[in-house]
Amino acid sequence: MKRRAAVLISGRGSNLGALIAAAAAPDYPAEIALVLSNRGDAGGLALAARSHIPAEVIEHRPFHADRAAHEAAIDARLRAAGIELVCLAGYMRLLTPFLVGRWAWRMLNIHPSLLPAFPGLHTHARALAAGVRVHGCTVHLVAEATDSGPILAQAAVPVLPDDDEDRLAARVLIQEHRLYPLALRLIAAGHAGVAPAADSALCNPLPSGEVPE
Ligand code: GRF
Secondary structure, rough: OOOOEEEEEOOOOHHHHHHHHHHOOOOOOEEEEEEEEEOOOHHHHHHHHHHHHHHHHHHHHOOOHHHHHHHHHHHHHHOOOOEEEEEOOOOOOOOHEEEEEEOOOEEEEOOOOOOOOOOOOOOOHHHHHHOOEEEEEEEOOOOOOOOOOOOEEEEEEEEOOOOHHHHHHHHHHHHHHHHHHHHHHHOOOOOOOOOOOOOEEEEOOOOOOOOOO
């Protein structure tokens, strides 16, 4: 049985596209059953429509500053759709403890840096400014602090001498599109178990019995 996953977006939805493509494989352990956006102009909505995936807009603006009420509407929709796992993919709203708590250990996020380096915005510009030689992306379980939580998977890319923000972002994005489907696969198939009392994921992508040196 495939796990029913929802993807929350705010923008172009290229990671959503990668998840949809991966989930089309018959042996993929999750299906993308719902797409929710807080913005009616999110490019990813068209992507969902083309793939015949139910997609809805729950704008945050009508809720004014009441984040918890907006999240309650999202949570209600997720539950009504029988969603088991939630993937944040370019969802540009800070979450309150309410939604994080409701989906504890079942909500993933992709972040365009090698966390814990560069949480927050403008990660590629900050990586360039810091002069790091290696940059990348992270998929993690969502905890209350922004861009924190047990790390499920990471992918690294080199920072090259002539990089600007766009070139570096494009190199990272290629890896994001590989990494997110891999991380969702691990969670949906039960290969990455997480004990709520622990503060790190028990992530073992190796077939059982295969132990690294
Ligand atoms: C990605 O870089 C993701 O890591 C970050 O927001 C961006 C979303 O891009 N959280 P897209 O909408 O998936 O194309």
